[in-house]
Amino acid sequence: MIEVSAFDSRSWHRLITLIAPGMASRAPHESQRRAESRGGLLLLAFEGDEILHAIHSHRGAVTLGAWNGPLGLEKLASDEQSAFVIAISHGALGNLLDRWGARIDPTASRAEAWLLLLEAIREDIEAKKLHVWPALLGESLPRPTEAVLSAVANLVLPRDRSAFVALTHPDGSLDTFAALVRSRDDSLQLLGPECLYSAIPGASLRGQLSASKIGSWLRQAHAPPHWGLMASYELVHGLLRAGEDGAWARSIAAGEVVVEPMPPFVRAAVGTSAVRGAFSTARVMTGGIFERFSPWIESAIQRAGALSTLESLLGFDPTAFIGTILRRSSDSPATDDLDD
Amino acid sequence: MVHLSSIAPERWEPALLALAALGFDSVDIPLIWAEHALQTAELDFDSPRLSLKAMASAARAAKLPVRLRLGPRPVQHLEARGLPSWIVKDEGCLARNVRRGAMIEPQGLAIYPHPSLFSQQYRACVSAWIRGASLAIRQAFRPDELLAVVVGDGTTPFMRGDWISQDHRAPESERGAPEAKTLGGYLVDLATTARSVLGSEYSVELSTTSESDSSVFAALGETFSLHYCSPFSSAGARALWSSVHASTARAKLGAHVDVQCGSPVWGRPLRNRDAVETARCVLAAGAQSITVTMACAGAGWIGGLLDEHGVVRSACKRWHDLFGDVENVLPANRPEIAHPGARLEGLGFAPLARGWLARYDLLAHPEEAALASDSLVRSTEGYPLLQRAVGSGVLVQNDTDRVMQVSDSEGHWRAPREPLEPGKFCILQAK
Numbered sequence A: 001m002i003e004v005s006a007f008d009s010r011s012w013h014r015l016i017t018l019i020a021p022g023m024a025s026r027a028p029h030e031s032q033r034r035a036e037s038r039g040g041l042l043l044l045a046f047e048g049d050e051i052l053h054a055i056h057s058h059r060g061a062v063t064l065g066a067w068n069g070p071l072g073l074e075k076l077a078s079d080e081q082s083a084f085v086i087a088i089s090h091g092a093l094g095n096l097l098d099r100w101g102a103r104i105d106p107t108a109s110r111a112e113a114w115l116l117l118l119e120a121i122r123e124d125i126e127a128k129k130l131h132v133w134p135a136l137l138g139e140s141l142p143r144p145t146e147a148v149l150s151a152v153a154n155l156v157l158p159r160d161r162s163a164f165v166a167l168t169h170p171d172g173s174l175d176t177f178a179a180l181v182r183s184r185d186d187s188l189q190l191l192g193p194e195c196l197y198s199a200i201p202g203a204s205l206r207g208q209l210s211a212s213k214i215g216s217w218l219r220q221a222h223a224p225p226h227w228g229l230m231a232s233y234e235l236v237h238g239l240l241r242a243g244e245d246g247a248w249a250r251s252i253a254a255g256e257v258v259v260e261p262m263p264p265f266v267r268a269a270v271g272t273s274a275v276r277g278a279f280s281t282a283r284v285m286t287g288g289i290f291e292r293f294s295p296w297i298e299s300a301i302q303r304a305g306a307l308s309t310l311e312s313l314l315g316f317d318p319t320a321f322i323g324t325i326l327r328r329s330s331d332s333p334a335t336d337d338l339d340d
Numbered sequence B: 001m002v003h004l005s006s007i008a009p010e011r012w013e014p015a016l017l018a019l020a021a022l023g024f025d026s027v028d029i030p031l032i033w034a035e036h037a038l039q040t041a042e043l044d045f046d047s048p049r050l051s052l053k054a055m056a057s058a059a060r061a062a063k064l065p066v067r068l069r070l071g072p073r074p075v076q077h078l079e080a081r082g083l084p085s086w087i088v089k090d091e092g093c094l095a096r097n098v099r100r101g102a103m104i105e106p107q108g109l110a111i112y113p114h115p116s117l118f119s120q121q122y123r124a125c126v127s128a129w130i131r132g133a134s135l136a137i138r139q140a141f142r143p144d145e146l147l148a149v150v151v152g153d154g155t156t157p158f159m160r161g162d163w164i165s166q167d168h169r170a171p172e173s174e175r176g177a178p179e180a181k182t183l184g185g186y187l188v189d190l191a192t193t194a195r196s197v198l199g200s201e202y203s204v205e206l207s208t209t210s211e212s213d214s215s216v217f218a219a220l221g222e223t224f225s226l227h228y229c230s231p232f233s234s235a236g237a238r239a240l241w242s243s244v245h246a247s248t249a250r251a252k253l254g255a256h257v258d259v260q261c262g263s264p265v266w267g268r269p270l271r272n273r274d275a276v277e278t279a280r281c282v283l284a285a286g287a288q289s290i291t292v293t294m295a296c297a298g299a300g301w302i303g304g305l306l307d308e309h310g311v312v313r314s315a316c317k318r319w320h321d322l323f324g325d326v327e328n329v330l331p332a333n334r335p336e337i338a339h340p341g342a343r344l345e346g347l348g349f350a351p352l353a354r355g356w357l358a359r360y361d362l363l364a365h366p367e368e369a370a371l372a373s374d375s376l377v378r379s380t381e382g383y384p385l386l387q388r389a390v391g392s393g394v395l396v397q398n399d400t401d402r403v404m405q406v407s408d409s410e411g412h413w414r415a416p417r418e419p420l421e422p423g424k425f426c427i428l429q430a431k
Helices: A009-019 A028-036 A070-080 A092-103 A110-126 A146-156 A193-199 A211-221 A233-241 A247-253 A264-285 A289-306 A310-314 A318-328 B009-022 B052-061 B120-140 B183-198 B214-220 B237-250 B272-284 B316-327 B354-359 B384-390
Strands: A002-005 A041-047 A050-056 A084-089 A130-133 A161-168 A174-182 A188-191 A225-232 B027-030 B066-071 B104-107 B110-113 B146-151 B204-209 B226-229 B255-260 B289-293 B329-331 B377-379 B394-397 B404-407 B428-430
Touching: A009 A161, A009 A174, A009 A233, A009 B272, A028 B237, A028 B272, A041 A070, A070 A084, A070 A130, A084 A092, A092 A110, A092 B104, A110 A130, A110 A146, A110 B110, A146 A310, A161 A211, A161 A233, A174 A193, A174 A211, A193 A211, A211 A225, A225 A233, A233 A247, A233 A318, A247 A264, B009 B052, B009 B316, B027 B052, B052 B066, B052 B120, B066 B120, B120 B146, B120 B183, B146 B183, B183 B204, B183 B214, B226 B237, B237 B255, B237 B272, B255 B272, B272 B289, B272 B316
Parallel strands: A002 A188, A041 A084, A161 A225, B027 B066, B066 B146, B146 B204, B204 B226, B226 B255, B255 B289
Antiparallel strands: A041 A050, A084 A130, A161 A174, A174 A188, B104 B110, B329 B428, B377 B394, B394 B404
């Protein structure tokens, strides 16, 4: 399990809604405004050519007409103004949970249990009992193994190392913060901003915090930092949603985003992204000349980054995947008081 | 609600004193079965972090009466919701799905099996826990220090609302009357066990969910005070109002509603401003009292009024303001309730002015059946007695034969011009 501590409600909310805006907290009286907004998830159950039940994440239960198969999902999404649609054959969800429960070995690892769920979902997708729109990941993507997940974990955060994200307000004071510490025995600890305030004098004040100060504190108090990121909340919010190649690389080069330390996997990812960005720019500037070489160049870029990036391990680029989802997602509430 | 065993014992008293200073008038303490019976069924109520006597002493010092929640699964954020690991590993205690596999409940990255209410083994283990805990409570708390002992699981399972009916544990291997194999029968079993040990000096209450079978809980509501977990704030004002109103109508001896402050690690995060608005809405809908869960962060809970060391966070200001709002409206004809404070014990009124109701979009649709079977907001038109008493204005009523309050069209509380029928109406006025 992950042990989480030192977050107040506000800093936790800011951190989570950065990557999951749909999870944003809302007051009871805001539900109507939410219902009228675009986006959200439409979840429906179908049987034969009929849609039995449908729930919209913004509007609750909705009544829909006939089930026109997976090809009709895009139109349904458009009609209901939803960003995502999941359609499940009647009874398939219970069946899915039952299959999952029957396969789980209580002595097996947590990762294995979740991979079994992934396998059960894939079976339902192949059996046309479960349809997802839009298809964010290719259907040919292989199911990751425990070894792959372990390699990803070791790449992102090896044992006895820490990583942190410090996001600031426009005036430079700390907005939210999280440090993940992986111990020698593989347990995880997620620390919030309250531990910074007590550890680093003046941490809450404008301009008093730096990536190197946070790194030193982590090294002394917990574990040496493997990587750290410090930038303004708004900039990271924008970069996560930017579909543009090289956006991260440019911000890092301009010093707007500080990555310190920068481990090889981040350097490789940023380098690949920068090359892709430069290639895109050159393609626009030179007209069709680059087009002849583009498959070769793309292949070379992929080979350059293949040795040590998450993309090479997982088979997809997780930042691009998150970006695709975030661009389709509605945004979290703008209001933010320190008492939140 | 403060999960005292999650903070250092030397911080218990300062934490409870801080809550009392904020305006809380009692404290709910969940006793977690998994903590008191870590390895085996043998119960520990004496270790420093688990000492009931030390808990009683801290509450006594803060002058806060106590409610103790025994569950067996009293909270949602702990591993297996507080069940000991030796229970969730025991095949004889677990529910079975149609494929004879485990009925599982994901909690973040972890996965836990559901216990089976059809399993006599599980029911016997739960009874032993309730009996042992009740005995220790009797030794640690005087009856006047304890508001109630609460039994029952107050939170809804994450994925399967109706997990009891989907439990396929073979009934032929179990004995017992069919009606005992329901949630209602299970709760009555728990309460009977607790009462048999605690005796009549101590009060026993039930904790459940508002979504549970209403006919069962209407019957239970005749005998017990009921605790409900309020729907999440994003469900909207109408859903909250409707749920709480249905709960209060069912609980003849009182409905207490749990309002979340903060969130479990893997749950939807909740800002303090939204938590307080939810509390306002729940009080308006007629909850007899609210319990703020979890007041103290730690052990898988994020946010909270107090941090992991029991120190007050700045967000408490919003709650303090709410208590201030509530205290500004005192019942004119119920002098016995001098200081309702945060808990509103026995008060049962709605401290909402018309402006607030309009904000919740409740004034525009008083006739909607979704709100309740009896309308909640009416004009005094058609109520000559009330009209004479308060003039034209807006009447907010919790229940047709219980409690009412009146505000004028500007949202100000009005004193009645003449006494109303005693025992039928309770008119509230500005202090």
